[in-house]
Amino acid sequence: MSESLLQSLKSVYTGRLFTDAIDKQPYLLDWRKRKQGVALAVAEPDSAEGVACVVRWCAANNVVVVPQGGNTGLSGGGTPEPAETAALPAVVISLKKMNRVRSIDVVNNTLTVEAGCILETIQEAAAQAGRLFPLSLASEGSCTVGGNLSTNAGGVNVLRYGNARELCLGLEVVTAQGEVWNGLRGLRKDNTGYDLRDLFIGAEGTLGIITAAVLKLYPLPASRQVAWVSVESPDVALQLLGLAQAKLGAALTAFELISEVAHGIVLKHVPNSRRPLADVSPWYVLMEVVDFNNDEACTVALQAILEAALQASLISDAAVSSSEAQYKAIWALREDVSEAQAAEGKNIKHDIAVPVSQVANFVRETHELVAAAFPAVRMVTFGHLGDGNLHYNVSPPLDQLHEEFLKNQDAINLIVHDSVARFNGSVSAEHGLGTLRRDEAARYKSSVEMNMMRAVKQALDPHGIMNPNKVLAV
Ligand SMILES: Cc1cc2nc3c(=O)[nH]c(=O)nc-3n(C[C@H](O)[C@H](O)[C@H](O)COP(=O)(O)OP(=O)(O)OC[C@H]3O[C@@H](n4cnc5c(N)ncnc54)[C@H](O)[C@@H]3O)c2cc1C
Structure with missing residues (x-):
């Protein structure tokens, strides 16, 4: 079965394709090494048409598409399903080879880049043109702008410049049907109907594949x-x-x-x-x-x-x-x-947001609740206070085995996220839902909101091949 599918794929797609286990492995394990997925193949096209070709083949053969950029995501969105839960075969489409800066317009203050461009490369290209591209995250040496847009990444400059969504004016997208939508408009004003661009931003690859983007540039501080x-x-x-x-x-x-x-x-x-x-x-x-x-x-x-x-x-x-x-x-x-926390050992991460005015109340109340239920845990709290976004991480007591501690994950998540809900906050501020926060987000969102999200998914990906089970449960 796999062999005949692969032969069929190779008959229409002649770009870079990894099929050996050893070559595929870096694309199948997430950054936190918590999720090992399986895939028929990893395709690395170098053009939007190449991406579209693979997606068309997947759509015709009922094969799942998992888009991937730098694989630094922290919610499991870029990793295919593990063997036990994978209902259909999957192809990972890595955007790494789509890494060209297509053009720069210093008067319009825009830069047009392909989705696989590394964030740091984009910052450098902007600086060389005497401009600032302000998105900045600790993973900027390896994450890609396609991943940044698909997770609506935040980082350290959101306070002044906004998150990835606010830094993007236009997109090129390969749809779930394998068509290329050219929405690469560098316009600051464009009220011509539904904002399709904003649907793909933050969709974690569940609606289509971003292949290029027009990004906003700013003056470079002296x-x-x-x-x-x-x-x-x-x-x-x-x-x-x-x-x-x-x-x-x-x-x-x-x-x-x-x-x-x-x-x-x-x-x-x-x-x-x-x-x-x-x-x-x-x-x-x-x-x-x-x-x-x-x-x-x-x-x-x-x-x-x-x-x-x-x-x-x-x-x-x-x-x-x-x-x-x-x-x-x-x-x-x-x-x-x-990185230091990863070196320290396993921990339970939260990426929460509450209104800025409520951060201190949230920390005080939630610390008390967690400590009452799990005495001696270490609260590794840090984050973007100016945005009301904390990485509210919990590490085991010094004398507890980390694997043992992780058994408390669901109970600790419940305490923290119920507290977030009481403060009218979000269980995922900047890392997206992936599979990690999918069900928790659904627990706190109303059925009205969930139904609208499902309707969008159904409209843009009617056969459910685009990164299924991420963001929304199938
Ligand atoms: C040390 C460290 C620090 C971090 N700090 C921050 C931080 O401060 N702020 C923050 O927001 N995040 C942070 N992150 C998380 C991560 O770097 C971001 O989520 C980043 O935006 C992911 O980019 P990526 O290219 O690695 O995407 P991937 O991990 O490859 O993919 C992430 C999601 O986007 C989808 N996707 C990727 N590319 C495309 C595409 N072209 N089209 C459609 N879907 C696509 C994937 O399917 C997946 O669902 C950090 C991660 C690490 C490891």
Whole structure:
């Protein structure tokens, strides 16, 4: 059966195709190494027409399509189903070979790129043209823009520039029928009917395959500086956020919260990392300020806010970057938390959002509930406070075996996500649903919302071949 299907695929598609187990394996295991999938083959076309050819063949042969970019997703969306649950054979379509920057329009402030472009490459292409592409995540060296758009990725600059959806003006998409839709419009105004682009953004490959995008560019700041400050609690961090926003406006581009527990794990596992401040504090804030003229103006703005915060007793100490190397070293303390946590061992991750005003209340209430049910667990809390988005991770007590601890996953998820629901929040702020959060999202959404989502899926993918069982259960 598999052999005849493969022969049939090869008769219509002559691009790059992996069929040997060893070649397929990197595409079948997710980044967290929690989900091992199976697939008939991995196709790596280098054009939208190549992608369309494979999708048409899949549609005709009732074969599932799993789009994949950099495979850094944290919700299992880019991995095919495991052998036990895979009802149909699957083909992974990797976009990695569609990695060209097609054009740049500095007057329109847009960049047209293929979906497999690595995010860091796009940032560099923009900078070479004297522009900023502001999407920035710790995985930017390996994630792709197609994956960023399909998960509506967030990252550290959402506070100022918005998430991936807000950075995209147009898309090229291969539909579930294997047609190519050219919606590569670089328009800032276009009210000509339903916004199809926005349906594909955040759809995690369940409605079609993004093959190219028109992205928004911004002026490149002349200076960027970062401060690492000690704060007593998330309540105080929120007061500091209010002060910084009032005084800095759009010059404040990032505002991150890091608990001492998260900071300690980085110091333990990341070589050459060190404390920017002498004293230990229960919480820290990392804030970034930019200026479009020069370093001096940036320094003055940052110093003014820190002095105001000291006077208001919001912060007890602060370290400020005075070189690009220091800037990067301070950012690394925040961005390395995920990798350090992986080195520390298994943990239970949550990517939640609540209204910014409720973050401190959420942390206080949820910490109490989790600690009451599971004493001695370590709350590895950090994230994008300016967006109300926390990576609210739970690590086992130091003396508990990690595999043993993971048996509590469902119970801990329930405590955390019920708490999120009480605060009118979201169980997935920026990582998407994939299979990891699919059923939990369905539990908290109304039947009205779920029915509209199913109707969209049915309309665009009537045969259910596009990444089935991700986002919505079949
Ligand atoms: C260390 C680390 C830090 C991270 N930090 C952040 C963060 O700060 N913010 C954040 O938002 N995320 C973060 N992530 C998660 C991840 O990097 C993002 O979700 C990223 O956008 C995924 O891109 P990718 O190319 O790796 O996509 P993949 O993992 O390959 O795929 C993700 C989903 O998109 C679909 N997909 C991929 N490409 C396409 C396409 N061209 N067309 C249609 N569907 C497609 C897949 O089917 C899957 O459902 C982090 C991950 C790691 C490992």
